[in-house]
Amino acid sequence: MPWKRAQNGTTPLTKEAALLLKGLEIGExxxxxxxxxxxxxxxxxxxxIADRLSKHLIMATTSCPSLGAKNVKPHVLRRTAAMRLLEAGIDVAMVAIWMGHSDIGSTQLYLHVNMKMKEDALSRTTPVNDSGGRYHATDxxxxxxxGL
Known part of the structure; x- marks a missing residue:
């Protein structure tokens, strides 16, 4: 993905991704x-990039029709990658560096949208004798x- 405001940077890849990309080299x-x-x-x-993604999305929708109702854009993929790193327990400062954010506050916004991460954090503070989870009021x- 192009970096914001013409920033230059590199992104580390998993071994699997590196192997896939190596296979794309065509005799250069x-x-x-x-x-x-x-x-x-x-x-x-x-x-x-957005144009190519939308063309591939159209092709993919033929075999997976539910994709047609989803908002698949390059920035959504970028945010998803950031959320997966955060969910895996990667420190928010490291994710900010990875994403090329000059301000960690930009990355912290991702934390506010993930209810599962909030519930996981809350479950770690639940007293031992409490079942935890979401509150459901009795009748x-x-x-x-x-009546109030």
Missing amino acids: SEPSRFVFTTCQGHQLSRDA ERTTFLN
Whole structure:
């Protein structure tokens, strides 16, 4: 993905991703610095990447129709990657660096949208004799509150 405001950076890859990308090299004497390139080997623009993604999404929707109702855009994929890192327990400062955020506050916004992470954190503070989980009011309490 192009970095914001023309920032330069590199992104570490899993071994599996590196092997897949290595398989894409087509006899170039020197591998490209970019994963997604034009015919001339230049970096694709954000619009060009979004266009390619939407074309592949249309093709993928034929075998997985539920994709048609989803908002699949490059930025959504980027945010999903960040959320998966956070869910895996990676420190928010490291995720900020990975994402190229100059301010950790940008990355912390991701934390506010994930209810599962909030529930997991809360479950670690639950007293031992309590079952934890979401609160469900009894009929008695609901009747009392409705009567206020």
